[in-house]
Amino acid sequence: MRHLLRRAGAWPGTGGAAMRGGAGLLLAAALGSLCAGASAKAEAPRPMRIVSLNLCADELVLRLADPDQVASVTYLARDPRSSNVADRARDVPVNRGLAEEIVALRPDLVIVGAFTTRTTTALLRRLGLPVLELGVPDSLAAVYDQIRGVAERIGVPERGAAMIAGMKAAFAGLPPAPPQRPTAIVLRPNGFTAGRGSLVDEILGLAGFDNLAARLASDRMGQLALEEVVAAQPDLLVINAASDAPPSLADELLHHPALAGRRTLGLPTRLWACAGPELAEAARRLAARAGRPE
Numbered sequence: 518m519r520h521l522l523r524r525a526g527a528w529p530g531t532g533g534a535a536m537r538g539g540a541g542l543l544l545a546a547a548l549g550s551l552c553a554g555a556s557a558k559a560e561a562p563r564p565m566r567i568v569s570l571n572l573c574a575d576e577l578v579l580r581l582a583d584p585d586q587v588a589s590v591t592y593l594a595r596d597p598r599s600s601n602v603a604d605r606a607r608d609v610p611v612n613r614g615l616a617e618e619i620v621a622l623r624p625d626l627v628i629v630g631a632f633t634t635r636t637t638t639a640l641l642r643r644l645g646l647p648v649l650e651l652g653v654p655d656s657l658a659a660v661y662d663q664i665r666g667v668a669e670r671i672g673v674p675e676r677g678a679a680m681i682a683g684m685k686a687a688f689a690g691l692p693p694a695p696p697q698r699p700t701a702i703v704l705r706p707n708g709f710t711a712g713r714g715s716l717v718d719e720i721l722g723l724a725g726f727d728n729l730a731a732r733l734a735s736d737r738m739g740q741l742a743l744e745e746v747v748a749a750q751p752d753l754l755v756i757n758a759a760s761d762a763p764p765s766l767a768d769e770l771l772h773h774p775a776l777a778g779r780r781t782l783g784l785p786t787r788l789w790a791c792a793g794p795e796l797a798e799a800a801r802r803l804a805a806r807a808g809r810p811e
Contacts (some may be wrong), residue, residue, distance in 0.1 A: 561647070563672035564626035570614050570637065571630030572600060573791035574651055577667045578628060579605040580793065581676045588622045599787055601795050616640040626671070655716055657688070660792040680794065687797035691804045694725035699752035699807055701726040702733075702741070704776075705786075706768050711757075712739045716796075717789055724800045725807030726753065747775050753806055754781045782806050 566588040569575045575594035578587055579602045587609055593599050594606035612618050614634040619627060619641060629638045631652045642648055649670055654660040661681045668677020701721055703711040711717030713731035721728045729749050733741060746754070756771050788799040 561670065562625070564624075564647075564670075566622065566624045567626045567628065567671060568612065568619055568622055568624040569594075569628045570612070570619070570634045571628065571651060573793075574628040574630060574667075575600065575606065576602050576791050576793050577651075577664065578671070579609070580680065581664075581668050581673050582671050583673075584609075586671065588624055589619075598785070601787055601791070601793060620644065620646075628667070654792055655714060656719055657684075657716070657796070660684075660716065660796065663792045684794055684797050687794070688723060688800060691723060691800055692725070692808060695808050698725060698727040700729045700749075701753040701755055701803075702729045702746060702749060702751040703755040703757050704741070704746065704771060705757040706771065708740045708742060708746075708770050710739060710741050720789060720796060720800050721755075721803065724803035726803065743770060743773055743775060752780065754779050755803070756781050756783045757786055 565586055567578055567582055567586050568588050569578045569590045572591055572593045575590040579590060579594065589610045589612045590606055592611040592613055594609070595603050595611060597603040600606065610622075612622075614637050616637045619637065624646060626647050626649060627638075627641055628649045628651065631650055638648060638650070649667070651663060651667070652659075654663055661684075664680055665674070665677045668674050668680075703717055703721070705711075710730040710733075711721070711728070712733075713728075718728050718731055729751050730739070730741065733739075733745055733749060754776065782802065784799055784802060788795045788802075
């Protein structure tokens with residue numbers, strides 16, 4: 518910079534008043550160029566080869582990004598039992614989270630989950646690939662932050678804002694809670710439930726239910742014994758499993774004779790496992806049962 522200004526006559530020790538006016542213009546242009554360069558470096562370029570290694574990331578990427586931005590999503594995205602975007606994933610290349618297949622795709626952004634494909638994620642970071650890690654939201658505020666963050670990172674902030682606005686409108690349109698809130702327990706395979714401070718706990722409240730597990734479970738993802746569930750006598754058991762899911766030993770508790778005859782609602786896990794519009798759909802289905810006395 519000093520060399521340029523000496524040549525223009527604007528640095529002390531050079532002569533020529535006529536040169537100083539031009540030097541001022543040169544100085545402004547040079548500083549403007551430097552500022553523009555710094556700004557460009559601060560903003561990450563819009564990714565054009567996005568790879569997702571997580572089902573929840575799949576859903577956000579396939580909903581928010583342009584189709585030609587998506588290089589690959591997980592194979593789970595095509596399974597309608599676990600994915601809300603199986604139709605969108607049909608023609609998109611899929612991966613199984615292996616580092617060698619991800620590197621071969623030459624991604625300019627890899628979106629991962631905080632608790633999945635950890636070995637692959639570590640290798641990709643060591644290789645210098647840009648990685649965006651998504652946590653598990655524990656509230657609707659965290660859900661909206663995640664949607665907003667992904668949309669901004671992939672260069673479509675307006676689409677993230679539109680998704681959030683639609684979800685907020687859907688939640689605002691839920692019927693008011695009944696004067697006497699019915700009680701509910703979400704029962705997942707192996708007796709896991711949704712306790713206090715969880716996203717599901719918040720959705721149950723918005724749908725008009727009192728979440729009994731918030732009092733019984735020790736944490737937001739606690740376990741309940743069958744005896745605890747029976748003794749609590751909830752007005753509604755929310756079976757957090759799809760009716761067409763393959764059989765498993767983990768699901769046996771959900772079909773125990775001690776729970777037979779109880780009022781239940783089956784909600785596929787995919788409806789409230791990820792940040793997205795299906796959360797409002799889960800709340801709508803719950804709200805429809807909260808106001809129906811039996």
